Amino acid sequence: MDEPRTRSLGDPDCPICRGIGFVRRDVPVGHPDFGRVDICQCRQKEVAQMTHQRLYRLSNLDAFRHMTFETFQTEGLVGMSEAQIRSLTTAANAARYFSQHLDGWLLLLGSYGVGKTHLAAAVANFAVSMGVPTLFLTVPDLLDWLRYAYGSEDFNFEARFEEIRNIRLLVLDDLGTQNATPWAEEKLYQIFNYRYVNNLPMVITTNQALEELEGRIQSRLRDPELVRVIRIEAPDHRNPAGNATRRQLSSLEFHREKTFGNFSLREPEKLSTEEQKSLLNAFRAAQAFAENPSGWIVFTGAYGTGKTHLAAAIANYNTGMERDPLFVVVPDLLDHLRSTFSPNSSITYDEMFEEVRSASMLILDDLGTQSATPWAREKLYQILNHRYVAGLPTVITTANPIEEVDPRIRSRMLDTRRCTIYAIVAPPYRGQVSPADKPRRSRFVK
Numbered sequence: 478m479d480e481p482r483t484r485s486l487g488d489p490d491c492p493i494c495r496g497i498g499f500v501r502r503d504v505p506v507g508h509p510d511f512g513r514v515d516i517c518q519c520r521q522k523e524v525a526q527m528t529h530q531r532l533y534r535l536s537n538l539d540a541f542r543h544m545t546f547e548t549f550q551t552e553g554l555v556g557m558s559e560a561q562i563r564s565l566t567t568a569a570n571a572a573r574y575f576s577q578h579l580d581g582w583l584l585l586l587g588s589y590g591v592g593k594t595h596l597a598a599a600v601a602n603f604a605v606s607m608g609v610p611t612l613f614l615t616v617p618d619l620l621d622w623l624r625y626a627y628g629s630e631d632f633n634f635e636a637r638f639e640e641i642r643n644i645r646l647l648v649l650d651d652l653g654t655q656n657a658t659p660w661a662e663e664k665l666y667q668i669f670n671y672r673y674v675n676n677l678p679m680v681i682t683t684n685q686a687l688e689e690l691e692g693r694i695q696s697r698l699r700d701p702e703l704v705r706v707i708r709i710e711a712p713d714h715r716n717p718a719g720n721a722t723r724r725q726l727s728s729l730e731f732h733r734e735k736t737f738g739n740f741s742l743r744e745p746e747k748l749s750t751e752e753q754k755s756l757l758n759a760f761r762a763a764q765a766f767a768e769n770p771s772g773w774i775v776f777t778g779a780y781g782t783g784k785t786h787l788a789a790a791i792a793n794y795n796t797g798m799e800r801d802p803l804f805v806v807v808p809d810l811l812d813h814l815r816s817t818f819s820p821n822s823s824i825t826y827d828e829m830f831e832e833v834r835s836a837s838m839l840i841l842d843d844l845g846t847q848s849a850t851p852w853a854r855e856k857l858y859q860i861l862n863h864r865y866v867a868g869l870p871t872v873i874t875t876a877n878p879i880e881e882v883d884p885r886i887r888s889r890m891l892d893t894r895r896c897t898i899y900a901i902v903a904p905p906y907r908g909q910v911s912p913a914d915k916p917r918r919s920r921f922v923k
Contacts, residue, residue: 609646644677774897779905834863
């Protein structure tokens with residue numbers, strides 16, 4: 478193994494910080510500033526030259542500015558036990574300590590919604606505030622960065638790869654959600670191994686057990702001399718029972734009665750063989766997806782054919798389970814996102830967008846009925862592209878032919894490795910629906 482290199486942030490000859498770049502305030506225990514670190518005099522000119530704006534552009538932290546140690550809650554969340562509060566407190570203290578020393582690696586383990594990303598972003602935000610060049614990326618986004626650099630006239634792959642390997646602090650969120658191709662595994666290992674050999678600080682979050690990670694990366698993460706492993710045992714703070722953002726977004730309350738048990742397959746004699754087969758296939762596929770949510774499933778068909786019923790049945794089946802679903806009507810979703818720009822909004826755009834983008838299971842009802850503005854198309858693409866890359870379970874219903882869907886989203890739907898499309902060709906339950914009666918809001922019962 479190569480000899481690790483050490484890198485000082487400050488002037489190695491500085492008599493104050495001795496090259497560390499920071500100084501800790503000399504105050505007694507109990508003082509409000511006890512434990513606080515400041516930039517050493519030897520670095521102030523350097524930090525002044527690296528403006529806050531430039532560092533944030535570099536860090537990719539714009540969507541996570543609000544995730545700081547001050548906004549991280551360790552108490553007061555719904556359903557928290559004493560053990561869970563201790564777990565969150567331990568994790569927060571470990572992350573804060575790491576942010577002040579940037580020594581080794583910090584690995585945050587835990588299920589969806591327990592606060593891993595918040596703490597990782599808090600470390601990154603603190604580092605940027607102290608003038609430390611930082612890069613915050615989800616692992617799927619990291620790999621997209623690298624793929625995009627291939628053949629790009631604007632970006633050089635080697636330069637981008639070197640930037641990621643050598644950045645002073647690298648924060649990788651959601652390790653294990655990437656598409657595990659041999660190319661992806663090799664690039665990730667090269668980054669991990671380089672930073673391991675050169676003792677460069679990292680923060681990593683994952684909802685997977687160590688045993689489930691790629692073997693070579695797993696071996697690096699098991700080094701107790703380099704890596705501090707923190708396992709967070711806490712309830713999902715994004716649960717509808719305790720999260721205002723999700724309660725505002727979700728339309729599932731209007732569809733609680735829709736289950737697989739009361740889904741009607743019609744009277745066979747009133748449907749053609751093709752119509753009956755399409756309905757039965759969609760029903761069976763929805764049941765299988767509810768049992769084992771994986772990839773994407775899309776239901777197409779005219780209004781009133783049962784698409785929303787099947788989507789809601791999937792959501793109701795999984796409510797309260799590990800993959801707690803978020804059921805959203807697409808026009809409502811876009812209205813909610815727009816409403817966050819109001820000065821009176823209690824929820825930020827970033828909070829709402831991230832809630833939808835990263836939901837452990839997302840059901841998007843009535844895709845195609847939204848106002849097709851460039852802004853709306855871009856937001857929907859960003860949400861669905863993230864979920865496609867991350868492999869997050871997603872259910873989509875649309876009354877539009879697939880050919881009319883945004884080409885970028887359509888390309889994701891047509892990837893048979895990730896997505897299965899079920900076209901329901903049966904007529905509406907209540908006869909034909911006139912254009913004036915076409916549903917736009919989730920209160921319309923299909």
